[in-house]
Amino acid sequence: MERRQKTIKREFSYTGIGLHTGRDVTIKCKPLGSDKGIIFKRVDLEGQIKIEAEIDNVVSTQRCTTIGKDKVNINTIEHLMAAINVLNIDNLLIEIDSNEPPITDGSAGVFYTLLNDAGIKEEEATKEVYQIKEPIYVSEDDQYLVLLPHDEFKVSYTFVSNHPTLEDQFAEFEISKEIFIKEIAPARTFGFAHEVEALQKQGLALGGSLDNAILVGDYGPINDLRFDNEFVRHKILDIIGDMKLAPEFNGHIIGVRSGHRLNSILSKKIKERLF
Incomplete structure (x- = not known):
């Protein structure tokens, strides 16, 4: 079956502490066009490496799920990805200034609310389910x-x-x-x-x-x-x-x-x- 691809209507940012690093981290989520996928962008690093949230980019599963590319990693993505999954968001740019998203309160509730409040927009392209x-x-x-x-x-x-x-x-x-x-x-x-x-x-x-x-x-x-x-x-x-x-x-x-x-x-x- 097919459905229309989705992204968010408006960008937003959120700052909180990282579970493993213990440092403040800010994510900024931005809409993306069709067929772009879920992309994390390390804006704190020279070159601002982009890593697609895709199974072939998983580099570690110790205590959390970590994706990586060119020796640059982003860990503990699973709570944010759960909210993205349930909202059927297919295309999203997540700019991040550390190697893990904020842990928020340890759940997915904050991420779900932020994404949902940003509005969900259907795109022209379709997605195979x-x-x-x-x-x-x-x-x-x-x-x-x-x-x-x-x-x-x-x-x-x-x-x-x-x-x-x-x-x-x-x-x-x-x-x-x-x-x-x-x-x-x-x-x-x-x-x-x-x-x-x-x-x-x-x-x-x-x-x-x-x-x-x-x-x-x-x-x-x-x-x-x-x-x-x-x-x-x-x-x-x-x-x-x-x-x-x-x-x-x-x-x-x-x-x-x-x-x-x-x-x-x-x-x-x-x-x-x-x-």
Whole structure:
């Protein structure tokens, strides 16, 4: 099936802290014409390298999804990409003055609101939305990710907890704008207190705080949850964001324990299967 391509009507900017760098970063989103794609532009660097948000440009999936080109990277794009995906935005220039978008409050809600408020404009060109005809699956150890035929875009996920105070969680949603903004977008990223020191020694999570992430201590979450099953909802949010890097499709994703690495591998398989 086909639909009209979309971009935003008006440009906007937003400044906030980067989750891993801990530094202020500004993004400026601008409309683009048909068939341009989602493009990040590093305006802080000489040459202002442009990187298309596309599966072939993924260079790392450690703790987040990172795209790169010519040794220039942009990481933690998944929350912004989730909002872009749900709003069916196909063409967008994202000027950024650091190597990661702002973490906002750790969810996708701020990005969704900014993009939606900028207005969504249909363009003349069309976009193919592929229908998955047969199962595609990937697995590693006890992690699984399966894509099945389905008339719409649906995600089911099982979060399996290794923490003594957290129960396993399951959720599934037919992904629509209404469902996303109410049930998925507010779900925040999360981390475990015993991992923080090691991550910061690696130069990661330097901007993490209770304002932009759920922190899990020895006795459970330290900050209040927005949903009883916020962890599994955020994992679904990540899948939605990572799938924007693949050709657009309708299908039912079922995940167990999976993360950005399997999301990336599945996206590559989808592209190989469709092309």
